[in-house]
Amino acid sequence: MSSGMQNIGKDINKFVDNYLKHNKGENYLKIFNQVKSNKVFNSIKEKSTITKKSITFDKFKTLASKL
DSSP, X not given: OOHHXXXXXXXXXXXXXXXXXXXXXXXXXXXXXXXXXXXXXHHHHHHOOOOXXXXXXXXXXXHHHTO
16 A cells, blocks of 8 residues: 555544544534434344325324324
């Protein structure tokens, strides 16, 4: 790897480190929570089966009111 490419890698690492530490670590927590949410969602998606079912609007209102 050339010297220039190594410097780019170091610069990128420095940029990422500064970004994650910014706002007292809030950027880190934001990214962490996004990754965690994506993993949970993908796990649920893999283990779920979605089937379409037609219902009337009144039935929908009844089901929605139970939430």
